[in-house]
Amino acid sequence: MREKNVVQTKNLDWTYNGTKVLDDVSITIKPGTFTGILGPNGAGKTTLLKLILNLLDNEKDSVLITGKDIKTYSRKALAKIEAYVPQSVKIDFNFTVEQVVLMGRTPFLGRFDRESNEDIKIAEWAMQETGVLKLRGKLITHLSGGELQRVVIARALTQEPAILALDEPTSHLDIHHQINILSIIRSLAKRKNLTIVAVLHDVNHALEYCDNIFLLDQGKIVNSGSPEKVITPKVMKEVYNLNVNITKNPFTGNPYMLHDYA
Amino acid sequence: MISGKYRKIIFTLLVLILLGTIMIAGSLGSARISFSDVIKIIISPITPVGVENNVIKETSRIIIWKIRMPRIVLTVIAGMGLGVSGAVFQGIFRNPMANPYILGISSGAAFGVTLGMTMGLQITFLGIGAIPISAFIGAVGASVIVYLISGGGRDILPLLLSGIAIGFFLSAMMSLLMYFNRSQLENIVYWTMGSFNASSWQKAAITAPVILPGILFLIIFARDLNLMVLGEDSASSLGIPVRKSRLIFLLISTIITASAVAVSGVIGFVGLIVPHAMRIITGPDHRTLIPYSMMGGAILLLVSDTIARTIIAPTEIPVGIVTSLLGAPFFLFLLNRMRHPK
Numbered sequence: 001m002r003e004k005n006v007v008q009t010k011n012l013d014w015t016y017n018g019t020k021v022l023d024d025v026s027i028t029i030k031p032g033t034f035t036g037i038l039g040p041n042g043a044g045k046t047t048l049l050k051l052i053l054n055l056l057d058n059e060k061d062s063v064l065i066t067g068k069d070i071k072t073y074s075r076k077a078l079a080k081i082e083a084y085v086p087q088s089v090k091i092d093f094n095f096t097v098e099q100v101v102l103m104g105r106t107p108f109l110g111r112f113d114r115e116s117n118e119d120i121k122i123a124e125w126a127m128q129e130t131g132v133l134k135l136r137g138k139l140i141t142h143l144s145g146g147e148l149q150r151v152v153i154a155r156a157l158t159q160e161p162a163i164l165a166l167d168e169p170t171s172h173l174d175i176h177h178q179i180n181i182l183s184i185i186r187s188l189a190k191r192k193n194l195t196i197v198a199v200l201h202d203v204n205h206a207l208e209y210c211d212n213i214f215l216l217d218q219g220k221i222v223n224s225g226s227p228e229k230v231i232t233p234k235v236m237k238e239v240y241n242l243n244v245n246i247t248k249n250p251f252t253g254n255p256y257m258l259h260d261y262a
Numbered sequence: 263m264i265s266g267k268y269r270k271i272i273f274t275l276l277v278l279i280l281l282g283t284i285m286i287a288g289s290l291g292s293a294r295i296s297f298s299d300v301i302k303i304i305i306s307p308i309t310p311v312g313v314e315n316n317v318i319k320e321t322s323r324i325i326i327w328k329i330r331m332p333r334i335v336l337t338v339i340a341g342m343g344l345g346v347s348g349a350v351f352q353g354i355f356r357n358p359m360a361n362p363y364i365l366g367i368s369s370g371a372a373f374g375v376t377l378g379m380t381m382g383l384q385i386t387f388l389g390i391g392a393i394p395i396s397a398f399i400g401a402v403g404a405s406v407i408v409y410l411i412s413g414g415g416r417d418i419l420p421l422l423l424s425g426i427a428i429g430f431f432l433s434a435m436m437s438l439l440m441y442f443n444r445s446q447l448e449n450i451v452y453w454t455m456g457s458f459n460a461s462s463w464q465k466a467a468i469t470a471p472v473i474l475p476g477i478l479f480l481i482i483f484a485r486d487l488n489l490m491v492l493g494e495d496s497a498s499s500l501g502i503p504v505r506k507s508r509l510i511f512l513l514i515s516t517i518i519t520a521s522a523v524a525v526s527g528v529i530g531f532v533g534l535i536v537p538h539a540m541r542i543i544t545g546p547d548h549r550t551l552i553p554y555s556m557m558g559g560a561i562l563l564l565v566s567d568t569i570a571r572t573i574i575a576p577t578e579i580p581v582g583i584v585t586s587l588l589g590a591p592f593f594l595f596l597l598n599r600m601r602h603p604k
């Protein structure tokens with residue numbers, strides 16, 4: 001069977017109030033892969049992620065999800081396929097952790113349904129995976145930044161999506177949980193054929209976890225392909241103005257980046 | 263927040279408190295009618311003829327059915343509407359300071375009434391006079407204008423600010439009209455303070471089929487509101503068509519509020535404090551918060567109205583004054599409690 005693209009953008013442009021933020025971006029993402037989107041601040045990574053989640057009013061036929069124009073999906077239908085972990089979350093209302101995680105089941109509930117035991121089991125599984133099960137009764141407004149981030153990831157997993165889009169999912173996490181979360185989603189990609197699209201800032205995380213990388217700079221894809229191919233001293237110098245050396249991580253055998261502090 | 267099973271018990275308790283308040287409100291007034299008579303009169307249409315009925319004075323029966331009950335029913339319906347739309351507006355604007363008048367409904371209604379009075383408007387519709395009609399049109403009109411000039415509710419902040427701006431503009435227009443038509447001054451000012459003294463079965467019969475199904479609809483769609491308070495992107499990615507849902511929520515709660523304002527004037531604070539107080543019991547889940555706010559609004563407004571018409575009888579004070587006098591200290595008490603939780 002020919003591998004279909006789950007996510008595809010075709011010559012995608014995006015403009016905020018007259019400023020071009022994305023310029024002719026064409027990407028394809030295969031099912032069950034872990035794709036990293038890298039690039040400096042303001043490169044357009046979040047914007048790209050929002051476009052493949054239909055959160056911005058872009059033109060027809062520029063984003064395809066499982067081969068169909070994203071604009072032909074209803075919100076609810078799309079929410080059964082794609083889940084989103086935003087770059088930052090702010091919740092002022094005193095929901096409990098469990099209530100927030102259970103909201104991930106909403107796309108699957110009819111108008112008059114309450115969450116079933118099955119739904120609660122899925123939420124418990126997601127909280128277990130992300131290590132927030134013991135916080136289930138706590139108020140969301142009382143969580144630390146990293147705990148909140150893991151709750152939002154749990155909510156996205158509770159959606160049981162085919163595509164999981166994460167915007168800097170480890171930005172608030174300690175080093176243990178950074179690795180923990182990325183390893184969990186990688187193993188879900190392998191086991192459940194989940195497609196991961198993650199905006200990452202840590203280049204070494206990208207080298208370790210990604211099957212594919214799109215490097216964005218000033219709204220353009222400047223490089224794409226396997227991590228070894230994209231993350232090179234030359235590219236890092238051009239895009240980040242950083243002197244780097246690529247070595248091997250003795251623990252995993254994958255490429256590892258060392259850099260200058262000048 | 264209180265756990266699931268107690269919530270049902272407390273809700274039942276609120277229903278009982280409301281029924282009790284209805285009895286008390288029926289009993290109090292210039293002619294005192296005993297509780298047992300009030301109950302007998304109220305249930306008399308459903309009791310078999312001849313049972314004890316002849317003991318009750320005909321005047322009591324007339325006072326209850328013709329004067330007090332229409333007013334009580336109208337107060338309860340309006341209170342339910344204000345409580346519920348307060349909860350919904352606070353959810354949509356993700357702001358616990360929001361209230362049903364935030365889109366200029368109150369100034370729109372007041373302007374409509376002022377315009378109607380100064381022009382000597384003489385229309386009637388389904389037995390409803392010119393004042394409620396002009397209030398309703400003014401209220402809905404102001405919200406529609408706010409919605410349109412703020413870019414169709416694309417974002418909530420412009421909506422909020424436009425609401426404030428239009429509110430000020432319409433208040434100024436109203437003052438201008440009042441300034442040049444001083445003969446109507448007292449009527450207008452009195453109307454804006456809110457009162458149920460012009461209640462009638464007609465008014466109850468026309469507001470109930472608007473407000474009650476509106477509340478039912480909001481309860482059915484309450485889950486969407488839970489997601490909308492998480493923010494537009496999160497709600498969208500969880501399957502909620504946010505702009506469409508927001509428009510529907512705004513439309514329904516605007517019509518509910520406008521109907522309540524049309525028959526009673528501008529009654530402050532109910533839509534602000536009731537959802538606050540109820541949230542302490544229910545937590546933020548709108549599926550329980552909305553029904554609770556419905557009961558809380560009805561009780562608060564009925565208590566306030568009963569005080570308004572009895573405390574210095576035979577003079578009646580506008581109920582809007584009572585709700586604010588009772589509401590403001592209570593609100594401060596709640597705020598204080600939130601800042602220093604036990």
Ligand SMILES: Nc1ncnc2c1ncn2[C@@H]1O[C@H](COP(=O)(O)OP(=O)(O)OP(=O)(O)O)[C@@H](O)[C@H]1O
Pocket residue numbers: 016017021039040041042043044045046047048087
């Ligand atoms: N709502 C908006 N209105 C106007 N400009 C915006 C808006 N959102 C983002 N931009 C601009 O678009 C550009 C791309 O923003 P985007 O959020 O996609 O960057 P990013 O790559 O995610 O950056 P970061 O690494 O800092 O998160 C930036 O220059 C930003 O200032």
Ligand SMILES: [Mg+2]
Pocket residue numbers: 045046047087167
């Ligand atoms: Mg970003």
